[in-house]
Amino acid sequence: MKRRHLDMENGHDKQSSGSKKRKTIYDCAQSGDIDGFQKLLQDNPSLLRERNAFMLETPLHVSASNNKTEIVKFLLEWKGDEKVDLEAKNMYGETPLHVASKNGCNEAARLLLAHGALVEAKSKYGVTPLMLSVCQSSRAEDCSTVETLLEKNADCDATDDEGMTPLDHLSKIQESGKLSDLLVSRQKDQHNKKFLEACSKQKERMDALEKELSNIVGLDELKIQLRKWAKGILVDERRKAIGVKMGTAGIFPHMAFLGNPGTGKTMVARILGRLLLSVGILQTDNLKEVQRTDLVGQYIGQTGYKTREKIKEAEGGILFVDEAYRLIPEERSGRDFGLEALEEIMSCMDNGKVLVIFAGYNEAMQRVISSNEGFKRRVTNIFNFKDLSCEELANVLHIKMKNQKKDSLLHGFKLHSSCTVDALAELIKRETIKPQRMKLNGGLVDIMLNNAEGNLDFRLSDDCAERDELLTIKLEDFEAAMEALPE
Secondary structure (H helix, E strand, O other): OOOHHHHHHHOOOOOOOOOOOOOHHHHHHHHHOOOHHHHHHHOOOHHHOOOOOOOOOOOOHHHHHOHHHHHHHHHHHHOOOOOOOOOOOOOOOOOEEEEEEEHOOOOHHHHHHHOOOOOOOOOOOOHOOOOOHHHHHHHHOHHHHHHHHHHHHOOOOOOOOOOOOOHHHHHHOOOOOHHHHHHHHHHHHHHHHHHHHHHHHHHHHHHHHHHHOOOOOOHHHHHHHHHHHHHHHHHHHHHHOOOOOOOOOOOOOEEEEEEEOOOOHHHHHHHHHHEEEEOHHHHOOEEEEEEEHOOOOOOOOHHHHHHHHHHHHHHHEEEEEHHHHHHHHOOOOOOOOOOHHHHHHHHHOOOOOEEEEEEEEEEHHHHOOOOOOOOOHOOOOEEEEOOOOOHHHHHHHHHHHHOOOOOOOOOOOOEEOOOOOHHHHHHHHHOOOOOOOEEEEEEEHHHHHHHHHHHHHOOOOOOOOOHHOOOOOOEHHHHHHHOOOOO
């Protein structure tokens, strides 16, 4: 009974030892027996995803490779609970579209594409349907399937695992002819389209970068470098669009940001993450910010594990090591595991999985740079974040007011016309001293805004004020705010 049950499931029930073998679902798919096919499938819908023993092909593979369009159409429009898998792969990693293409089954290929089959699907060896179709068409002297695939924008520049394009495959068979002319002509059209798209994207991305850079005060050297990276990457995209084969990118541009707190190091790192994501260097704009306590353990064996876990969390994005100089204490008493954490980070910097940015005070960071021989080789971009001048601090204040997030306490507030950049710069210069500004930098702006908003609340009368009066911070509020600054 068990054997009979299995035979029935696979569509070949044996009535008796002497009776004629019943057709399987694959027999019907190959011969185009639509009546027999429908009956078998309606009796047992699970046959829809069944695989044959020889090539591990589904009924859709078999019917498509034999151009049995009536059965292909029936499968694609099947309404049962079981759904046909358009991208099912046989033992060679070929989809139904692959097998239809390599057998010159144009009508079947059209049906598959009309129902959403992936024209750029790749087999186990990276081969696309177009590559298979080109080889078949050159032998059959029939370009119809190639034309069908090209109508669906099959990529003439796609490469297999050996780096060969459809034209490369064709050149191994024939030098010229109708098929070659067709591919060359379509390739030119695709290059022109890709080139125009790349130009359009370049403008959009450069405009987006300039918008981001407008929120950075000072740091002209860094801005120039960011523009160079973005422009170089985007120009390479235009070269690829016209068929130029570009070399693979090197390791990530690991960096060190040197400067006092509040100079914008973390903000710039976040902007950098968005930039490098947009141009394809990073997989995500995720920035994982860590300090010594996140990396260093108390006992032998803890540090390596903790550091590797943080690196893993940052994969595809940026690992931002803040106050990195704390990994190398000035005075070493007993065993310190900071150097172990630094070496663990160094070991991951060549694998192309994470971009590392070290940040900290200028002088203190020199200990980190000199403590590891591989640091200078791996960290190829070192940027100095200078302390902000009074004018720059005033500009930062204006930018922050302009870009308040919806969940910010100051969202909806605005500056009075008296709060010009010049007026605020003069106030900061008059009411602060240089060591105070160096210690706080951008942090000074946050204190000024919070204190000014508090003074606004205090000076408002008990009478119901108008909306503008409730939300407008005046210069006198900032003057009062300066009196509460930390020493």
